[in-house]
Amino acid sequence: MTFLKIEGLKKNFQIVHLNQTIHAVQQLDFSMEQGEFVGITGKSGSGKSTILKSIYRTYLPEAGRIYFDSEKYGWLDLQKASEREIIYLRKYEIGYVSQFLNVMPRTTARQLVEQSVLATGRSLIEAQKEAEKVLSHFELDRKLWDTYPNTFSGGEKLRVNIAIAAVKKPRLLLLDEPTASLDQQSKQKVKEVIQKLKESGTTLLGVFHDIEFMDELCDHIFEMSQQSFKRAGAAL
Amino acid sequence: MHDEPILKIQRLEKVFGRGCSHCQHEDTRQLEKNFCPYCGTVYACRNISFELFPGEILGIVGESGSGKSTLMQCLYFDETATGGEMFINHEDFKGKNIFALSNQQKRNVRNHILGMVYQNPTKGLKMNFSSIGNIAEKLIAAGNRHVGEMERVGMELLDKVHIPLFRMKEEPKRFSGGMQQRVQIAKALSNYPPILFLDEVTTGLDLSVQASVLDLIKTIQREMGISMIVVSHDLAVIRMLADRTMVMLNGEVIEAGLTDQVLEDPQDAYTQQLVYSLL
Numbered sequence: 323m324t325f326l327k328i329e330g331l332k333k334n335f336q337i338v339h340l341n342q343t344i345h346a347v348q349q350l351d352f353s354m355e356q357g358e359f360v361g362i363t364g365k366s367g368s369g370k371s372t373i374l375k376s377i378y379r380t381y382l383p384e385a386g387r388i389y390f391d392s393e394k395y396g397w398l399d400l401q402k403a404s405e406r407e408i409i410y411l412r413k414y415e416i417g418y419v420s421q422f423l424n425v426m427p428r429t430t431a432r433q434l435v436e437q438s439v440l441a442t443g444r445s446l447i448e449a450q451k452e453a454e455k456v457l458s459h460f461e462l463d464r465k466l467w468d469t470y471p472n473t474f475s476g477g478e479k480l481r482v483n484i485a486i487a488a489v490k491k492p493r494l495l496l497l498d499e500p501t502a503s504l505d506q507q508s509k510q511k512v513k514e515v516i517q518k519l520k521e522s523g524t525t526l527l528g529v530f531h532d533i534e535f536m537d538e539l540c541d542h543i544f545e546m547s548q549q550s551f552k553r554a555g556a557a558l
Numbered sequence: 559m560h561d562e563p564i565l566k567i568q569r570l571e572k573v574f575g576r577g578c579s580h581c582q583h584e585d586t587r588q589l590e591k592n593f594c595p596y597c598g599t600v601y602a603c604r605n606i607s608f609e610l611f612p613g614e615i616l617g618i619v620g621e622s623g624s625g626k627s628t629l630m631q632c633l634y635f636d637e638t639a640t641g642g643e644m645f646i647n648h649e650d651f652k653g654k655n656i657f658a659l660s661n662q663q664k665r666n667v668r669n670h671i672l673g674m675v676y677q678n679p680t681k682g683l684k685m686n687f688s689s690i691g692n693i694a695e696k697l698i699a700a701g702n703r704h705v706g707e708m709e710r711v712g713m714e715l716l717d718k719v720h721i722p723l724f725r726m727k728e729e730p731k732r733f734s735g736g737m738q739q740r741v742q743i744a745k746a747l748s749n750y751p752p753i754l755f756l757d758e759v760t761t762g763l764d765l766s767v768q769a770s771v772l773d774l775i776k777t778i779q780r781e782m783g784i785s786m787i788v789v790s791h792d793l794a795v796i797r798m799l800a801d802r803t804m805v806m807l808n809g810e811v812i813e814a815g816l817t818d819q820v821l822e823d824p825q826d827a828y829t830q831q832l833v834y835s836l837l
């Protein structure tokens with residue numbers, strides 16, 4: 323069953339006061355199945371993040387359709403979905419993890435993960451349980467649970483970031499270079515985290531620079547070139 | 559998820575002045591920003607429509623003078639909107655244009671359904687009353703008469719906004735800006751309003767105080783399920799709090815959408831400049 327399907331996606335950025343058009347993605351077609359882990363690679367500026375952000379509706383594409391198999395709404399074009407529907411999907415079905423942690427200041431790692439559960443309407447007791455589970459699952463040092471993530475290392479921040487998204491058990495998780503700027507050891511940890519997510523049935527679409535990393539984890543790899551996918555299909 | 563908006567605004571307009579032949583007609587008027595150069599009439603809010611959903615935080619950004627506070631004040635009836643309609647999804651007011659109600663009825667709406675935190679704390683607080691007295695004032699307006707009960711609610715709320723209870727009898731004029739804003743928030747919450755308006759609550763506060771006020775707002779939203787409109791110059795504040803955001807310029811809403819979309823992929827030329835200049 324197709325889970326996510328992109329047809330003819332096109333995104334340009336019009337920078338009005340500079341009178342410029344930046345071409346990011348042209349005529350992109352793509353589809354993936356539930357439970358798969360698909361990787362996207364390509365040169366810097368080739369449009370990889372633009373694809374993920376168009377799926378998440380942070381960017382408004384100029385043309386094309388992005389169908390998603392939603393539990394609540396069924397087969398849905400994310401470009402046509404209402405803002406309310408997108409807010410719902412972001413809460414329950416689609417997660418987005420970037421390499422940056424953008425969270426409330428003065429909130430501890432544990433609270434951040436708990437709040438992520440609370441936002442889906444579950445009880446405080448459940449939230450506390452889930453938060454502990456996910457933080458230990460992703461092996462964040464217990465000493466850090468009750469401190470503020472802005473003092474964490476890159477790898478620790480990233481694990482909090484993934485924990486916040488993963489604790490909601492989204493059907494689809496978008497990962498935008500979650501391993502960029504990490505040392506080898508942290509990368510290994512993140513790899514294990516992603517492996518665990520995949521085993522738990524989460525469908526993953528991720529952007530990575532590290533080909534070796536992708537080779538080991540991904541079912542399919544696409545390479546961006548000329549603002550579209552160069553190679554489609556089977557794993558490399 | 560509820561799909562009925564709790565608040566719905568249609569074509570709200572606020573004009574200061576009488577207008578003249580040059581500016582009375584919407585299609586032909588030539589304004590300098592929001593101002594008619596011939597007669598001096600200010601078109602502070604024009605054709606503003608939006609919906610606010612239960613439990614949602616809606617952000618409003620825009621440069622100084624764009625009409626944000628005027629809009630908030632019209633919604634709280636401090637100013638009388640000169641046009642447009644306001645609907646609230648509440649059994650007592652179903653299908654009624656709130657702007658067309660009597661002053662008595664509007665007061666009723668304000669005392670039971672709305673809360674407001676002003677940009678300027680001297681507007682929201684009596685600076686010479688005690689903090690707990692300020693809260694009692696709002697509770698009395700909402701129909702409370704029981705002193706002990708009012709004191710209990712007041713203490714609970716001051717505690718919630720982290721004002722030490724041993725200072726509850728002090729006047730807000732002796733408090734720091736951040737504490738004044740927190741007393742204002744406690745006061746606004748005292749009638750448990752389903753709708754809360756927050757106008758630049760963190761402006762002028764230092765960063766750590768800002769963080770604690772933001773955290774407080776998030777906690778209120780989560781624990782009390784209150785719907786809020788948050789006005790701020792500060793895009794970081796909006797990004798942190800709001801799911802959806804409207805951008806105002808010269809009294810009009812020029813762009814609206816999911817907050818991250820408005821900030822990262824702004825469509826309107828003015829929004830682009832606003833966002834890029836602040837990044």
Ligand SMILES: Nc1ncnc2c1ncn2[C@@H]1O[C@H](COP(=O)(O)OP(=O)(O)OP(=O)(O)O)[C@@H](O)[C@H]1O
Pocket residue numbers: 335344345346364365366367368369370371372373822823
């Ligand atoms: N919000 C934006 N506003 C304007 N232009 C943008 C925006 N986001 C991306 N672009 C432009 O679109 C093109 C594709 O950018 P994108 O971020 O998708 O590349 P990428 O493949 O993710 O690159 P990197 O590997 O460096 O992250 C670039 O030319 C970029 O400058």
Ligand SMILES: Nc1ncnc2c1ncn2[C@@H]1O[C@H](COP(=O)(O)OP(=O)(O)OP(=O)(O)O)[C@@H](O)[C@H]1O
Pocket residue numbers: 574592600601602620621622623624625626627628629677791
């Ligand atoms: N009582 C009034 N009489 C005449 N003009 C007014 C009055 N109150 C506000 N205005 C005008 O209405 C416009 C909008 O003002 P408003 O205070 O709503 O702006 P704002 O967006 O809140 O600005 P800021 O970011 O500086 O708080 C301004 O041009 C202002 O001068």
Ligand SMILES: [Mg+2]
Pocket residue numbers: 370371372498
């Ligand atoms: Mg990128």
Ligand SMILES: [Mg+2]
Pocket residue numbers: 626627628677757758
């Ligand atoms: Mg103002």
Ligand SMILES: [Zn+2]
Pocket residue numbers: 577578579580581582594595596597598599
């Ligand atoms: Zn005029």
